[in-house]
Amino acid sequence: MSARDDRERLLRLDAETRERAQREFDRPMLVEAGAGTGKTTVLVARIVAWSLGPGWERAVQRTEELGIGSEPHDVARRVLSRVVAITFTEAAAAEMELRTSRAFRQISAGDLPVGVIASALPEDEVRRQRAAALAEALAHLEVCTIHAFCRRILAAHPLEAGLHPAFQVDADGRAQQEAVREAIEQAIRSGYGEDGDPDLVALAIDGAGPAELEEALIELVAQGVGESDLDRDPFSPEALERFFDVLEAGIDAFADAGVERVRSVKRARKPLEILDALDRMRQRLASADVDAADGLSDWLVDFEDSWSGLRAHLMKWGKDDFGTNELDALGEEREALCAAARGWVLLLDHCLRIDPKCLERARRVLRPMLAQVHAELRRRGFCSYSGLLSKARALLMEDAEVRANWQSSIDQLLVDEFQDTDPDQCEIVAMLALEGPEDRRPGLFLVGDPKQSIYGWRRADLRAYENFVARAAPDARQRGRLSKNFRSLPLILDEVERVVNPVMRENPGVQP
Template identity: 25%
Template structure:
């Protein structure tokens, strides 16, 4: 797969679909604003192959990002850039002007500069009506403005909080499927959900993942019946040999005890009677699990018996093998909860859609699915053409957070064949962040986009935010991971070729650096543990939290030192700004690590705040299915 070329924002062709890969701090927003300026200006002449075919106005340039705050910031940054560019084209004073804007001006004949400046000024004044929005807001607008072609209602209400409707639908589900169940089956249901409200808590987390849950599951009554039959059959198979085994084991173990064939008190007469009695009760009853203690499960195995046996071999080896395998077999007994939940989610999703249509309302995520469905439906060509005429160019910011539905929507509009000079889709994102599924990203969508734009993707190659030492350290770490066999799962999926190799970035560097006791601190330091024995998770977290807190306190104490040579802080030239607690951040893997470091800091008199309350990815509802 071809590697992206460095981006030149003044010559990037503004037509077709293109992918701009931008790591953090490489000027992504700066680049978007400059491309926007070029789109507003249009080409100088018909032979300009890189420019758009005509000048565009702000309402014609779709800029999509993923939060409301980001849309406002992006709108203001673009407005500011348009004003800057207009001043350059006015040739008021080139001193202090951006060199890229001066180079852009040189692409136009001097006689056209006043007209270009006026066009840029009008665009800046027009930015309040610019098409800068979140993906959800844009989909809502498209469904309303193109109601006929999209098959949606002309009067459509956006309901951000649909909890009340969800609860009503789940209660309908409970009445429809759970009320008719007999007492035993209903008892199975209430083992998982005590009430409709408890069922709603699980259903609502998965409503918008219903398409990813596979085919429709059988109704709860059938699911419970099938699971019970399968559990009974499996348990019958597990229990079948045990009466004969126990008849053999009891006298054989007593005989072995008399001749002292085994040692220790962990298998004395009382333990043997209790454990073998529990096994007999289990195999002769409806119990699913024998009432054995953890010590029994450990001892009643081939390895456990081998530890204590002195003379000959333990009797009935098949029984010990069966007991060793039994915990896994019992844990693998059919468990209907997931199938019950999937059935509830898929039924409630369909009922929600019908009820929303009746009420003429949609939730935020429904906007995406409805527009996607319309762009795959019978009027797809007419709808896509209407949207393309309305927005000839789309700039998709934070593209790494795009999921398959969003990418399919934009592709349906802008991935036209044959390629056209009067349409463009520019995707801007950081591939390293495309793994963050917990915030909507999908690595395979990014890989697909990279493949779709092969030969038409570029990269921003210089970091303007971090120090040169920090960029070099990050480059080194990612290159090591790129070459390490443990990180090569993507290589194997692509026949040996890495579809998303790490690309180093250069660093413009910062004028300041962090120093301690007169010496610059390294950009990255590793703290290996010297313990020869493995540590428990709790011990590890405590140890590292104590080290981290101690070092932070050392730096903060040095910042208050009266000896300038012994201080810590940010040095710029001969000036030293003392380090403050607010200059420090600790990245943690979860709430437990956050608690550990906060406790360690508090014990040293340093206050801190935890800035995230998000759970781990593996505690998400999809991870449990």
């Protein structure tokens, strides 16, 4: 297929995706949209098409069933109050709301907004009347960040969520920092004394003093970790079994990539050492009998001895930096071995950072401090930003009635920048739009671009995104792609593609 044919195919798929976004509302739909492809235009067009068409008809039907106000302004308020659009920033939310308002006003004046398909709307006179009412009722449309949406859920059910009825968000983290310092000061007054806490003293000797404990506690609170989360033994038999399964999968990835082929490479000392280390690793995993932190510490010492001298060569493989003889031996398996090496380096670095004894001490020390911090924040009526997510997730998960009520209150749920969602956010969306009876779920529309996932430091998780997409849109017909770019010229895009394509190798959970 020529470049021109490929471009024409992508443009056809682009047009189909934009049309489906304005016509298909009954099952989840995912749209991958790169920068400059008009994703906000598609989101606005979907809100407009739903509100003027199926959403309006559904609101009228409810009005007749309940015998309540049926004037256009009443219907418009009901339509928009049942649409929730979640964006990544408050600025993006304001922009989407402004463009939605502008679109309704254009239609009420007889114009057609950019990106809106006339055939997806009611006839001209009907849509003009409805658009005028919807423009006046726009304040009822919920366009907000995920944190604002979760705050709305918690504010409606504060007691069920274990919050003060008039709770407030600790926007600058000041209340959190004060509670953390109070907990640490109280702990060290008794813990550093003659009959103090041996775990606290041992951590201090290892370099984890008050400043490090404060940093750890603030991070735990920021990540929404509860004290009960620290009750779980990270070195339980089940946890260790999962850990060893991950290592075994990493070794299998090498085998599947044909790593044995490098045995034929002459004067290849490091590759042969890697093969020997993989063989020893497989044997050790088969006979592993580790059931506690002490045993794992000894096991990890042996692990480091086996692999620390091989990391540099594995890094070269992971960067597709093979010797000529290695390339000849690997052939088409080169890319698979490259991915296996990258994955193993990540596992290796993780294992070399694990200090089981220190982690056990830290868990015992931090658990009561964390409980005190959460209790103080509750007493003072504060909730952290991450707490908005974790508490909303817990509320929806544990209270079926609350979850069902929220599901039935939303007709359409739209989520922008979905590639930057974290596991908690994915679960919140899933509980609202993918669980329970299908006729009680809202329609779900996701827009994202995994190649723009850059917020890992804020717990954005590409693997969570991929798993969610596989669950929400298992049928290829539920997915679409925007390819027509309104920001850059084709010549620029072609050159970017030429330069980037050779290094954009798929690595599930890491690189799309």
